[in-house]
Amino acid sequence: MPELPEVETIRRDLEKSIVGLRVRDVHVRRASVVVGSQDPIALLAGHTIERVLRHGKQLAVIANSAHAPRSEERAICVHLGMTGQLLRMPQDGRLGSGEHEHVEWMLETTRSAPAGRLVFRDPRRFGGIWTFSTLDELRTTRWEGLGPDAASPGLSERLLEFKGSRRTIKAVLLDQAVVAGIGNIYADEALFNAGVRPTRRMERLTVAEVHRLAKCVCVVLEQAIRARGSTLRDYRTANGESGAFQVAHQVYGRGKLPCLRCRCLLRSGVVAQRTTVWCSECQR
DNA sequence: AGGATAGCCTGCGGGC
Protein backbone atom coordinates (compact mmCIF):
# COMPACT_ATOMS: atom_id res chain seq x y z
CA MET A 1 0.00 0.00 0.00
CA PRO A 2 2.83 2.43 0.40
CA GLU A 3 2.33 4.94 -2.40
CA LEU A 4 4.19 8.18 -2.99
CA PRO A 5 3.13 10.00 0.23
CA GLU A 6 3.97 7.04 2.45
CA VAL A 7 7.35 6.46 0.80
CA GLU A 8 8.15 10.18 0.91
CA THR A 9 7.35 10.22 4.63
CA ILE A 10 9.77 7.36 5.20
CA ARG A 11 12.39 9.08 3.02
CA ARG A 12 12.20 12.31 4.99
CA ASP A 13 12.48 10.48 8.31
CA LEU A 14 15.46 8.45 7.14
CA GLU A 15 17.15 11.51 5.69
CA LYS A 16 17.19 12.91 9.20
CA SER A 17 18.01 9.72 11.05
CA ILE A 18 20.51 7.72 8.99
CA VAL A 19 22.43 10.15 6.77
CA GLY A 20 25.96 10.51 8.13
CA LEU A 21 25.91 7.10 9.83
CA ARG A 22 28.12 4.23 8.78
CA VAL A 23 26.89 0.71 8.11
CA ARG A 24 28.94 -1.48 10.40
CA ASP A 25 27.41 -4.74 9.27
CA VAL A 26 24.45 -6.20 7.39
CA HIS A 27 22.44 -9.28 8.30
CA VAL A 28 20.41 -10.91 5.53
CA ARG A 29 17.90 -13.34 7.06
CA ARG A 30 16.06 -14.12 3.84
CA ALA A 31 18.34 -13.93 0.84
CA SER A 32 15.52 -14.06 -1.72
CA VAL A 33 14.45 -10.48 -0.93
CA VAL A 34 17.82 -9.19 -2.17
CA VAL A 35 18.18 -8.96 -5.94
CA GLY A 36 21.69 -8.55 -7.33
CA SER A 37 24.91 -8.98 -5.42
CA GLN A 38 24.37 -10.41 -1.93
CA ASP A 39 27.81 -9.22 -0.85
CA PRO A 40 27.58 -7.19 2.41
CA ILE A 41 29.54 -4.44 0.64
CA ALA A 42 26.90 -4.28 -2.09
CA LEU A 43 24.41 -3.83 0.76
CA LEU A 44 26.45 -0.82 1.95
CA ALA A 45 28.56 -2.52 4.66
CA GLY A 46 31.54 -0.34 5.56
CA HIS A 47 30.01 2.62 3.75
CA THR A 48 28.69 5.91 5.08
CA ILE A 49 25.13 6.84 4.15
CA GLU A 50 25.04 10.06 2.16
CA ARG A 51 21.58 10.43 0.69
CA VAL A 52 18.10 8.92 0.72
CA LEU A 53 16.22 9.47 -2.54
CA ARG A 54 12.81 8.55 -3.84
CA HIS A 55 11.33 8.09 -7.29
CA GLY A 56 7.66 7.16 -7.31
CA LYS A 57 7.18 4.43 -4.75
CA GLN A 58 10.82 3.38 -4.65
CA LEU A 59 13.61 4.48 -2.33
CA ALA A 60 17.34 4.67 -2.94
CA VAL A 61 19.96 4.74 -0.22
CA ILE A 62 23.30 6.09 -1.44
CA ALA A 63 26.48 5.45 0.50
CA ASN A 64 30.17 6.09 0.02
CA SER A 65 33.34 4.58 1.33
CA ALA A 66 35.73 7.31 2.43
CA HIS A 67 38.52 4.82 3.15
CA ALA A 68 38.81 3.32 -0.29
CA PRO A 69 41.72 4.38 -2.49
CA ARG A 70 39.20 6.42 -4.41
CA SER A 71 35.71 7.11 -3.14
CA GLU A 72 33.51 4.16 -3.84
CA GLU A 73 29.82 4.81 -4.25
CA ARG A 74 27.16 2.20 -3.56
CA ALA A 75 23.42 2.34 -4.04
CA ILE A 76 20.54 0.15 -3.00
CA CYS A 77 16.95 0.44 -4.14
CA VAL A 78 14.22 -0.45 -1.66
CA HIS A 79 10.76 -1.20 -2.97
CA LEU A 80 8.18 -1.72 -0.26
CA GLY A 81 5.57 -3.45 -2.42
CA MET A 82 2.37 -3.94 -0.45
CA THR A 83 3.46 -4.61 3.09
CA GLY A 84 7.11 -3.58 3.23
CA GLN A 85 8.46 -1.44 6.06
CA LEU A 86 11.78 0.28 6.68
CA LEU A 87 12.08 0.68 10.40
CA ARG A 88 14.59 2.67 12.39
CA MET A 89 15.22 0.59 15.50
CA PRO A 90 17.03 1.31 18.73
CA GLN A 91 20.30 -0.49 19.38
CA ASP A 92 18.58 -3.22 21.34
CA GLY A 93 14.95 -4.04 21.73
CA ARG A 94 12.53 -4.04 18.85
CA LEU A 95 9.31 -2.39 17.79
CA GLY A 96 7.42 -5.59 17.00
CA SER A 97 7.77 -9.36 17.17
CA GLY A 98 10.77 -9.49 14.87
CA GLU A 99 8.81 -11.59 12.40
CA HIS A 100 9.47 -11.10 8.70
CA GLU A 101 12.50 -8.91 9.33
CA HIS A 102 14.48 -9.98 6.29
CA VAL A 103 17.42 -7.56 6.27
CA GLU A 104 19.02 -5.63 9.10
CA TRP A 105 21.67 -2.91 8.86
CA MET A 106 23.73 -2.30 12.01
CA LEU A 107 24.61 1.39 12.14
CA GLU A 108 27.35 3.31 13.90
CA THR A 109 28.59 6.86 14.07
CA THR A 110 31.78 7.81 12.21
CA ARG A 111 33.49 7.44 15.60
CA SER A 112 32.30 3.81 15.68
CA ALA A 113 29.73 4.32 18.44
CA PRO A 114 26.65 2.08 18.02
CA ALA A 115 23.79 4.03 16.44
CA GLY A 116 20.92 1.57 16.23
CA ARG A 117 19.63 -0.41 13.31
CA LEU A 118 17.63 -0.13 10.13
CA VAL A 119 15.33 -3.06 9.38
CA PHE A 120 13.55 -4.13 6.21
CA ARG A 121 10.40 -6.01 7.18
CA ASP A 122 7.92 -7.36 4.66
CA PRO A 123 5.41 -10.08 5.59
CA ARG A 124 4.15 -10.65 2.06
CA ARG A 125 7.45 -10.15 0.32
CA PHE A 126 6.05 -8.24 -2.65
CA GLY A 127 8.83 -5.79 -1.97
CA GLY A 128 12.57 -6.24 -2.13
CA ILE A 129 16.03 -4.74 -2.21
CA TRP A 130 18.09 -4.27 -5.36
CA THR A 131 21.83 -3.66 -5.21
CA PHE A 132 23.80 -1.45 -7.62
CA SER A 133 27.36 -0.25 -7.79
CA THR A 134 26.30 3.36 -8.31
CA LEU A 135 23.23 5.59 -8.21
CA ASP A 136 23.72 6.14 -11.91
CA GLU A 137 23.44 2.43 -12.55
CA LEU A 138 20.28 2.25 -10.44
CA ARG A 139 18.76 5.16 -12.38
CA THR A 140 19.62 3.81 -15.83
CA THR A 141 18.44 0.30 -15.12
CA ARG A 142 15.78 -0.09 -12.47
CA TRP A 143 14.29 3.39 -12.72
CA GLU A 144 14.70 3.72 -16.46
CA GLY A 145 11.18 2.55 -17.28
CA LEU A 146 9.46 4.77 -14.74
CA GLY A 147 7.69 7.96 -15.75
CA PRO A 148 8.44 11.26 -14.01
CA ASP A 149 7.68 11.38 -10.32
CA ALA A 150 4.02 12.26 -9.74
CA ALA A 151 4.98 15.03 -7.31
CA SER A 152 7.36 16.74 -9.73
CA PRO A 153 6.23 19.73 -11.84
CA GLY A 154 4.69 19.16 -15.25
CA LEU A 155 2.18 16.46 -14.37
CA SER A 156 -0.52 18.02 -16.52
CA GLU A 157 1.73 18.11 -19.60
CA ARG A 158 2.86 14.55 -18.96
CA LEU A 159 -0.72 13.26 -18.80
CA LEU A 160 -1.59 15.17 -21.96
CA GLU A 161 1.12 13.18 -23.77
CA PHE A 162 -1.22 10.20 -23.38
CA LYS A 163 -4.28 12.13 -24.46
CA GLY A 164 -4.84 9.84 -27.45
CA SER A 165 -4.91 6.67 -25.33
CA ARG A 166 -8.01 4.50 -25.34
CA ARG A 167 -7.26 3.24 -21.84
CA THR A 168 -9.33 4.32 -18.88
CA ILE A 169 -7.99 7.30 -16.97
CA LYS A 170 -7.60 5.13 -13.88
CA ALA A 171 -5.35 2.68 -15.78
CA VAL A 172 -3.26 5.63 -17.00
CA LEU A 173 -2.86 7.06 -13.49
CA LEU A 174 -1.81 3.67 -12.10
CA ASP A 175 0.71 3.05 -14.89
CA GLN A 176 4.13 3.72 -13.33
CA ALA A 177 5.63 4.19 -16.80
CA VAL A 178 3.32 7.17 -17.33
CA VAL A 179 3.82 8.76 -13.94
CA ALA A 180 5.49 7.16 -10.93
CA GLY A 181 4.02 7.08 -7.44
CA ILE A 182 0.25 6.87 -7.76
CA GLY A 183 -1.45 3.73 -6.43
CA ASN A 184 -5.03 2.68 -5.91
CA ILE A 185 -5.79 4.95 -2.96
CA TYR A 186 -4.60 8.25 -4.42
CA ALA A 187 -5.91 7.46 -7.91
CA ASP A 188 -9.44 7.09 -6.55
CA GLU A 189 -9.14 10.11 -4.26
CA ALA A 190 -7.80 12.38 -7.02
CA LEU A 191 -10.48 11.25 -9.50
CA PHE A 192 -13.19 11.99 -6.94
CA ASN A 193 -11.77 15.42 -6.16
CA ALA A 194 -11.55 16.20 -9.87
CA GLY A 195 -15.10 14.99 -10.52
CA VAL A 196 -13.93 12.52 -13.18
CA ARG A 197 -15.19 8.93 -13.38
CA PRO A 198 -12.40 6.35 -13.28
CA THR A 199 -13.96 4.49 -16.22
CA ARG A 200 -13.64 7.42 -18.65
CA ARG A 201 -11.34 6.75 -21.59
CA MET A 202 -8.32 9.01 -21.68
CA GLU A 203 -9.08 10.08 -25.27
CA ARG A 204 -12.52 11.30 -24.20
CA LEU A 205 -11.29 13.62 -21.44
CA THR A 206 -11.19 17.32 -22.22
CA VAL A 207 -7.93 19.20 -21.79
CA ALA A 208 -9.57 21.13 -18.96
CA GLU A 209 -10.43 17.88 -17.20
CA VAL A 210 -6.83 16.65 -17.51
CA HIS A 211 -5.58 19.93 -16.03
CA ARG A 212 -8.09 19.70 -13.19
CA LEU A 213 -7.18 16.08 -12.50
CA ALA A 214 -3.45 16.81 -12.48
CA LYS A 215 -4.07 19.60 -9.99
CA CYS A 216 -6.12 17.26 -7.79
CA VAL A 217 -3.38 14.61 -7.88
CA CYS A 218 -0.83 17.22 -6.70
CA VAL A 219 -3.11 18.51 -3.95
CA VAL A 220 -4.05 15.10 -2.58
CA LEU A 221 -0.42 13.94 -2.59
CA GLU A 222 0.65 17.11 -0.76
CA GLN A 223 -2.10 16.74 1.81
CA ALA A 224 -1.26 13.08 2.35
CA ILE A 225 2.44 13.84 2.81
CA ARG A 226 1.53 16.51 5.36
CA ALA A 227 -0.53 13.89 7.23
CA ARG A 228 2.40 11.43 7.00
CA GLY A 229 0.53 9.01 4.74
CA SER A 230 -2.43 6.65 5.06
CA THR A 231 -2.24 3.73 7.47
CA LEU A 232 -4.83 1.06 6.70
CA ARG A 233 -3.00 -1.96 8.00
CA ASP A 234 0.71 -2.40 7.40
CA TYR A 235 2.12 1.01 6.56
CA ARG A 236 4.28 2.57 9.28
CA THR A 237 6.70 5.46 9.16
CA ALA A 238 10.39 4.72 9.76
CA ASN A 239 9.70 5.37 13.44
CA GLY A 240 6.95 2.76 13.51
CA GLU A 241 4.17 5.34 13.74
CA SER A 242 0.91 5.37 11.81
CA GLY A 243 0.00 7.96 9.22
CA ALA A 244 -3.14 10.04 9.61
CA PHE A 245 -4.48 10.61 6.09
CA GLN A 246 -6.81 7.58 6.10
CA VAL A 247 -9.40 9.61 8.02
CA ALA A 248 -9.47 12.11 5.14
CA HIS A 249 -10.26 9.54 2.43
CA GLN A 250 -13.37 10.55 0.50
CA VAL A 251 -13.94 7.36 -1.50
CA TYR A 252 -11.22 4.75 -1.01
CA GLY A 253 -12.61 1.89 1.09
CA ARG A 254 -16.04 3.55 1.25
CA GLY A 255 -17.98 1.51 -1.33
CA LYS A 256 -21.76 1.49 -0.65
CA LEU A 257 -21.35 4.23 1.97
CA PRO A 258 -22.85 7.68 1.35
CA CYS A 259 -20.81 10.18 -0.65
CA LEU A 260 -19.48 12.82 1.73
CA ARG A 261 -20.49 15.53 -0.75
CA CYS A 262 -23.90 14.53 -2.09
CA ARG A 263 -24.96 11.64 0.19
CA CYS A 264 -25.65 9.31 -2.75
CA LEU A 265 -24.34 5.80 -2.20
CA LEU A 266 -20.80 5.41 -3.56
CA ARG A 267 -20.41 2.81 -6.30
CA SER A 268 -17.67 0.24 -6.34
CA GLY A 269 -16.41 -2.05 -9.05
CA VAL A 270 -13.27 -3.26 -10.76
CA VAL A 271 -11.52 -0.78 -13.05
CA ALA A 272 -8.03 -1.44 -14.40
CA GLN A 273 -8.01 -4.69 -12.38
CA ARG A 274 -8.33 -2.76 -9.13
CA THR A 275 -11.18 -2.31 -6.70
CA THR A 276 -12.41 1.18 -7.48
CA VAL A 277 -14.86 3.43 -5.65
CA TRP A 278 -16.54 6.50 -7.12
CA CYS A 279 -19.67 8.67 -6.91
CA SER A 280 -21.77 8.57 -10.06
CA GLU A 281 -23.40 11.84 -9.04
CA CYS A 282 -20.23 13.85 -8.34
CA GLN A 283 -18.03 12.22 -10.99
CA ARG A 284 -18.86 12.51 -14.69
C1' DA B 1 -2.84 -1.45 -27.77
C1' DG B 2 -4.54 -2.79 -23.89
C1' DG B 3 -7.48 -5.92 -21.27
C1' DA B 4 -7.67 -10.17 -18.67
C1' DT B 5 -5.57 -13.57 -15.89
C1' DA B 6 -2.31 -15.79 -13.00
C1' DG B 7 1.38 -15.69 -9.85
C1' DC B 8 4.05 -14.04 -5.97
C1' DC B 9 2.69 -13.96 -0.53
C1' DT B 10 0.46 -13.29 4.41
C1' DG B 11 -3.09 -11.76 7.44
C1' DC B 12 -7.55 -10.85 8.44
C1' DG B 13 -12.50 -11.00 8.65
C1' DG B 14 -16.91 -13.17 7.29
C1' DG B 15 -19.63 -17.11 7.05
C1' DC B 16 -20.79 -21.51 8.44
Added chain:
DNA sequence: TGCCCGCAGGCTATCC
Protein backbone atom coordinates in the same frame (compact mmCIF):
# COMPACT_ATOMS: atom_id res chain seq x y z
C1' DT C 1 -14.03 -22.36 18.49
C1' DG C 2 -12.21 -23.35 14.22
C1' DC C 3 -11.77 -23.86 9.46
C1' DC C 4 -12.19 -22.34 4.70
C1' DC C 5 -12.59 -18.78 1.52
C1' DG C 6 -12.18 -14.35 -0.41
C1' DC C 7 -9.93 -10.24 -0.49
C1' DA C 8 -6.32 -6.69 -0.09
C1' DG C 9 -2.96 -4.76 -4.23
C1' DG C 10 2.61 -3.73 -5.29
C1' DC C 11 4.44 -5.56 -9.70
C1' DT C 12 5.64 -8.91 -13.70
C1' DA C 13 4.70 -12.23 -17.23
C1' DT C 14 1.87 -14.23 -20.62
C1' DC C 15 -1.84 -14.74 -23.55
C1' DC C 16 -5.53 -13.02 -26.47
